[in-house]
Amino acid sequence: MKLYHSTHAPNARRVRIFLAEKRIEVSFVDVDLARLNHREESFRAINPFETVPVLELDDGTKIAESIAICRYFEELRPSPALFGTTMIERVEVEMWQRRVEFFLLLPIAQVFRHTHPAMGRLESPQVPEWAASSRAKALASFARFDAALEGRPFIAGERFSIADVTGLVALDFTRPARLSIPENLRNLHRWRADLSARPGSVD
Amino acid sequence: MKLYHSTHAPNARRVRIFLAEKRIEVSFVDVDLARLNHREESFRAINPFETVPVLELDDGTKIAESIAICRYFEELRPSPALFGTTMIERVEVEMWQRRVEFFLLLPIAQVFRHTHPAMGRLESPQVPEWAASSRAKALASFARFDAALEGRPFIAGERFSIADVTGLVALDFTRPARLSIPENLRNLHRWRADLSARPGSVD
Numbered sequence: 001m002k003l004y005h006s007t008h009a010p011n012a013r014r015v016r017i018f019l020a021e022k023r024i025e026v027s028f029v030d031v032d033l034a035r036l037n038h039r040e041e042s043f044r045a046i047n048p049f050e051t052v053p054v055l056e057l058d059d060g061t062k063i064a065e066s067i068a069i070c071r072y073f074e075e076l077r078p079s080p081a082l083f084g085t086t087m088i089e090r091v092e093v094e095m096w097q098r099r100v101e102f103f104l105l106l107p108i109a110q111v112f113r114h115t116h117p118a119m120g121r122l123e124s125p126q127v128p129e130w131a132a133s134s135r136a137k138a139l140a141s142f143a144r145f146d147a148a149l150e151g152r153p154f155i156a157g158e159r160f161s162i163a164d165v166t167g168l169v170a171l172d173f174t175r176p177a178r179l180s181i182p183e184n185l186r187n188l189h190r191w192r193a194d195l196s197a198r199p200g201s202v203d
Numbered sequence: 204m205k206l207y208h209s210t211h212a213p214n215a216r217r218v219r220i221f222l223a224e225k226r227i228e229v230s231f232v233d234v235d236l237a238r239l240n241h242r243e244e245s246f247r248a249i250n251p252f253e254t255v256p257v258l259e260l261d262d263g264t265k266i267a268e269s270i271a272i273c274r275y276f277e278e279l280r281p282s283p284a285l286f287g288t289t290m291i292e293r294v295e296v297e298m299w300q301r302r303v304e305f306f307l308l309l310p311i312a313q314v315f316r317h318t319h320p321a322m323g324r325l326e327s328p329q330v331p332e333w334a335a336s337s338r339a340k341a342l343a344s345f346a347r348f349d350a351a352l353e354g355r356p357f358i359a360g361e362r363f364s365i366a367d368v369t370g371l372v373a374l375d376f377t378r379p380a381r382l383s384i385p386e387n388l389r390n391l392h393r394w395r396a397d398l399s400a401r402p403g404s405v406d
Contacts, residue, residue: 048347048350048351049302049306049347061291063294063295063298064298064302065297065298065301065302067297067301068294068295068297068298068301069294071293071294071297072290072294075290075293075294087275087278088264090274090278091266091271091272091274091275091278092266092271094268094270094271094274095266095267095268095271098268098270098271099252099267099268103252125332125336127330127332127333127336129328129330129332129333130330130332130333130336133328133330133333144251144252147251148251
């Protein structure tokens, strides 16, 4: 079993944090996105959609998409449960995972892709107006998530989950995207600090 | 149990198709997106993220996000299984659901949101350059999905799944987005025709 990943790709980091929380070790294979290795024929044979991470099982099966890979490990090692344990928990974790992904990670990533000079080869053309619009969406989301975190330790409730993994990756991705989280959003800052203290947050 | 939805919203349609496949009936509550009803205080109390669909359970629990709602119904009525039956099937369905969502539905929806005059109130500002870039991404995806569908009836393999639900909604959303699927992509056209013949595709 090996994981094709990239140190800088936020989706690959999601899987690494998930594995650390599960205490699972795998072999890593680096894919250099800056050199466009993911667009080469050899990698397209592994994932025709040209994204990392990809998990290759021992029988050669290839699983792309960070959340699909995390679900694989959740089934392989159910404890600690990071996708919820009861029916309603599983459904709420899914809801929050998607909210964090679409309302937080996505607009932050769009700001990064459409403003950072190094992304010019990957995101072509970069559209400054879309970066500005995405920045406004991200700022509106910060306030929404701050409100959602009032009185709850984790975004899906009492337990740490995959939704928090996506949350930490999103919040840390504000740095290369050059977005600031307003000081007054105390719940959001507290959430980020708590998540940053967990295993796997630094790699 | 009732479902807040909108006839025209692609994410609400995903749930309606899913329910038809499961033969589950629920009560519907219309939310008029054109009149911005989803941004009113009364709806923000139901979903602070201002999206449809939202499922309200009899105990008042509110589940937002189409895929989270579908997972709720999958657990409530497991047969026919639309998220896979074996571990590897479940993981591959998740992978394909996400690929269809991010590589097909998302760019098509971006074209629609950033070009259609009626969307000016919901997507402000509309960015023509981002619409053009999204159009190119959608066209590139058409070819990729056509290749992926070679020799397989459904996008995740032999069985119809939630990934196909997202696929049909995405392909039909090309019409308001004014995108044409090239004639030579025969697998993609065959897939769409097969999915269009299923229950719940017309509503």
